[in-house]
Amino acid sequence: MGRSKALLLFDEEPLIVHVVATLQRLFADVVVVAAPEQDLPSMPVRLVSDEVAYQGPVGGIYYGLMAAGSDAAFVTSCDSVFLNIDLIAHLLDQLPEHDVVVPHWQGRFQPLHAVYRRSVSPLLAEQLARGQLRPVHLFDKVRLRRVDEDEIRRFDPEGSSFYNMNTPEDYAEALKRWSVTRRAGHSIQCTVELFGIARLLARTSSIALTLPAGATFSDAFAALAEKLPALVGRVISADRTRLVDGYGCNLNGLAFVRTPTAEVNPGDSLIILSADAGG
């Protein structure tokens, strides 16, 4: 590319910021592994550096896992612009019986869109010592879960999750695809999870919503009111644009929604709960 991929502008922000923001919809703890002295924008992540430069993907995965707070981590590259959080969640769900969960798409493993247990770190360290810088060398030494195309297509029919950019043409193509997606007004799928009074009123704990691209949380509340009219007046305001006082919305179990005019993203889980956590 001739310049740092992480800093390429994408959707009016550096590419790395875009990717991190997507991951933070699913993960509380995001680690960015950077090259020594690499320039990066300020982000609410834990930043670690490769101790030795030019160790390829195995080095990045190894240093990332060593810094991760949990016993397993989803690993991806900074140019994975079309991540699909439903697919990532599916990969995580496969973890209990395996050490590595890796998609296999169009005849190739996708090691930079995979889940690794921290327990494989010693094997990665041995690979680094031997100069084996390709992650696939790890796969026959661990309990591997290969996720094949049919399974992937249930979440990501076109395999966009694995799109990355190695040339200026790839970058231009990614921008074009992004712009087309936004303009085309593709619908987005999200889930609303209901807790407390909302669950009792609705007589269900969750419901799927299909919203137009660019839909806001207000739009989501209106769509929810349409599907579950019992919530109107008690949980959703009479004008259907917001939640009434005493109720709140959390996004994917992490951030709380403060501005109803913010946009909903595909795959989001909107959690409707009491705003009062007193007990």
Place this chain on the structure above:
Amino acid sequence: MHGFFGRLLHVDVTSGQSAYRDVEESRLRKYLGGVGLGTTLLYEYAPAGVDPLSPANPLIFASAPLVGTGVTTTAKFAVLTKSPLTGLIADSLSSSHFALELKRLGIDGLVITGQAPSLVYLFISGQGVETRAADHLRGKTPDETHSIIRSEPGCSTVWVASIGAAGENRVRFATISNEGRHAGRGGVGAVMGAKNLKAIAVCGDRATSVAYPEEVETIADSLRRRSVSSVTDKYRGLGTVANLAVFNRLGTLPTRNFQQATFEHADALSGERLTETSFSRRHGCASCTIRCERLFKSHTGEEQRLEYETLFALGPLCGISDPDCVLRAARLCDDYGLDAISTGGTLSWAIETVEKGLLPEARALGLRFGNADGVLTAIHAIAERQGIGALLAEGSRRAAMATGGGSSYWAMHVKGLELPGYDPRSLKTMALGLAVSPRGACHNRSGAYEADFSGEVDRLRGDSGRGAVVAASEDFAAVLDSLIVCKFLRKCFTDFYAEAAEILARVTGWEYTGAEMRRAGERIHTLKKLFNIREGWRPDSDWLPERLLGENLPTGVARGVGLSPDELEEMIRGYYQAREWDENGFVPERKLEQLEIPTS
């Protein structure tokens, strides 16, 4: 005097003597009532360094200016003493008819010192104080005690606060209970038991006088209406048990002694599920329009109150997924007069200790995560101090110190008080609130979690700015606990301090401003801290259990999130700065002068 009576009653149960004493108007103005007034009395009556279970440790029941005024949720009283669990201040609240009747005695506080030669109960009426033999009440539950005393001659209208067997046996986390409500935390029941005092029966004849009755009624009416608005929907519609499922989803439900913050069987114990399958009826304290209490039916048809803290502590914290077991365990805690949070916290410590190969006697009881029989058997043993129960009756801190083997690492307490049901690693403001709270790991003396659940702060990352948030939350709680107003009403106020000042001014006839109320909150909180310093608080007392600082959350949405010692230190530094205390957390004299707290 309006709102107050300007006097307290001091009873020495060693001699049976009692005397009324005036309470200065200036003290009531500055410290309000409830926890504020009680803290001043504790500071005054407790000799420095007193053994909490000795006769000299005062047991103080403090009333408050709004009790008996008709303002919703104000039928409350505070119990203060030096805690046998923490060695620091214990300030617990309870509510309902006993609170109204205590005030009707025409007193603002009841101070009990001494130790009766045998088990007694106090009968207090407008005519005076009688010390009555209570051998027939030994081992009785608080409910039984209430019924038996009421059946005695001349007692048909009394209201009773009493201890169960746990208090008699000086279990360090025993409660004082009345009408199913409990002054629960800090072991106030053990102090009462150490005085050989089984119960206090009160029957008053004095009404609370208010300065401006019509204005007070207007305010009371407005608050009654606001108390049934959408902001209290959770409490009215589901009760606090609503917390469990959502806390699990947000990765903050303490599970298996804080080894996890999600519980795989949370759905079976969720408030929503319990409401659909086992709900029996809704109940409320006297003078309360919110009525948050929920009673559920066990398989045998027995009714039991359940709140979130009881549910989490006797459920996920001990790995228990069977709702019936939780209901039975909750019933045992109520009947014995045990604080359910400390019971669950101590049991989960014991279970983990057994699983790590220590405490063979506890293993023999069947203590292991998820084993209902072991938990139920152990609760009996604790209350009766039988076998290994004698060790567990000391609480997790002392039990761990006696057991050794590194078990203090997983003793989940702050200053000796077991943690409530909010995992501090995924609620960083709460982490600070728990670390610095004067009464130990307490979720009620500040509402620090509130900021974490609002989205105003990043709940997963701490910073020095949390100090001001926690300090403000503590002052707010101190005013609520001194007026006394239930915390479940807190969101019904638009400008709490201004409205509280207005209510108090209309009740007492004294002028108050919102700024004065806020300062009263800071003053009350500071006095609690001064008491603790006098009784041995040290800078390293403000800290969290090692596990929380050494292990990241392994499951749930907050998987991988931890709390580092540096992060906690930064927040504590920010807190001391916000409080204008010195860098070690001591209160400088200039601050005391500013708050008009006498320095000698």
